[in-house]
Amino acid sequence: MNVIGTVGLPGSGKGEAASVAEAAGVPVVVMGDVIREECRERGLDPAEHHGRIAGVLREEEGDDAIAARTIPRIREAAEERDADTVLVDGLRSTVELERFREAFGDGFTLVAVHAPFELRAERLGERGRDDSDSDLEALRERDEREIDLGLGETLEHADVEIDNTGTLDAFRERVREVLGIEDDEGDDPADSDAEPAGGGRP
Numbered sequence: 001m002n003v004i005g006t007v008g009l010p011g012s013g014k015g016e017a018a019s020v021a022e023a024a025g026v027p028v029v030v031m032g033d034v035i036r037e038e039c040r041e042r043g044l045d046p047a048e049h050h051g052r053i054a055g056v057l058r059e060e061e062g063d064d065a066i067a068a069r070t071i072p073r074i075r076e077a078a079e080e081r082d083a084d085t086v087l088v089d090g091l092r093s094t095v096e097l098e099r100f101r102e103a104f105g106d107g108f109t110l111v112a113v114h115a116p117f118e119l120r121a122e123r124l125g126e127r128g129r130d131d132s133d134s135d136l137e138a139l140r141e142r143d144e145r146e147i148d149l150g151l152g153e154t155l156e157h158a159d160v161e162i163d164n165t166g167t168l169d170a171f172r173e174r175v176r177e178v179l180g181i182e183d184d185e186g187d188d189p190a191d192s193d194a195e196p197a198g199g200g201r202p
């Protein structure tokens with residue numbers, strides 16, 4: 001079984017990678033869903049208590065709590081959808097990474113998605129927020145919080161790096177390549193003649 005974990009700073013393109021997977025029939029398991037569910041079980045609104053409950057779960061069950069609860073979901077998703085590959089979105093620390101490597105062995109691949117701060121700010125702005133200084137400050141703070149949680153160190157352990165500084169189409173193509181998705185599905189066959197698949201390798 002192949003499990004692809006994605007890691008990246010806010011706005012780097014993880015959600016977009018997950019959409020590519022879903023569109024190709026690769027099940028996606030979002031680690032944040034574990035936290036949202038726990039909020040609901042405790043009668044709390046996830047929109048308000050998500051961050052706090054993530055911390056509470058780690059305190060109560062250990063730093064790898066969210067990964068530990070995600071692992072059975074990954075196996076279930078694979079079984080239910082009869083899939084050999086599952087994408088898991090939301091890794092934030094090396095403790096979680098170790099847990100996944102332990103559970104899936106060589107079948108686990110960590111994919112880091114990179115985009116520089118300005119580009120992420122611009123893309124997140126286009127996602128619905130305006131592009132004011134307060135947004136930039138908010139993104140800087142989010143980056144810092146994520147890095148403190150261990151995301152920066154986790155990025156350094158990636159098996160595969162994706163540089164998301166080009167077009168959305170180029171990024172989607174690279175994600176399909178990493179996920180091992182055949183290129184001809186749903187695409188206009190005329191396109192594959194115009195653009196060499198895989199970036200024109202010999």
Ligand SMILES: Nc1ncnc2c1ncn2[C@@H]1O[C@H](COP(=O)(O)OP(=O)(O)OP(=O)(O)O)[C@@H](O)[C@H]1O
Nearest residue numbers: 010011012013014015016123124127166167168171
């Ligand atoms: N190469 C690209 N060109 C243009 N827009 C892009 C590109 N990659 C991603 N985007 C857009 O940028 C926005 C942020 O990307 P995405 O939502 O995938 O980031 P994320 O890593 O999931 O962020 P978060 O951690 O905040 O959820 C989205 O609207 C996405 O469609």
